Amino acid sequence: MLTKYIQAAMRQAKYEILPDDGTFYGEIPICEGVYANAATLDACREELQEVLEDWILLSLTLNLPLPLIDGIDLTISKEAA
Numbered sequence: 001m002l003t004k005y006i007q008a009a010m011r012q013a014k015y016e017i018l019p020d021d022g023t024f025y026g027e028i029p030i031c032e033g034v035y036a037n038a039a040t041l042d043a044c045r046e047e048l049q050e051v052l053e054d055w056i057l058l059s060l061t062l063n064l065p066l067p068l069i070d071g072i073d074l075t076i077s078k079e080a081a
Contacts, residue, residue, distance in 0.1 A: 001072060002056070008070035009034075009052055015041060030067045031055060 015026045018037070024044035027035040034055050036047035056074065059066050066074045 002074070005056070005069055005072045005074055006049065006052060008072060010045075010049060012069070013045070013048055015044060028052060030069060 009028050009031060012030055013026050013028050015024055017023070018025050023037055023039055024041050025035065025037050026044045026048045028048070031052060034048070034052050036044050036051050038044040038047050056066065058064075060074065060076065063076065
């Protein structure tokens with residue numbers, strides 16, 4: 001389920017080339033604070049996925065709600081905990 005969630009979130013990623021330095025910027029708008037910047041698009045994708053994974057782990061550790069992505073809900077309810 002975690003892998004599917006990560007894959008679904010990565011499909012929602014948006015990328016752009018920054019005009020100032022020509023690096024790539026990527027973000028996942030539905031996941032607040034998940035963004036990356038790197039010299040190449042591939043490096044940006046890799047960094048973005050690492051940031052996403054850390055963001056998910058931190059959110060789960062702090063019992064913060066995660067967005068529903070493609071019908072996948074990773075939020076742990078208090079009843080289940």
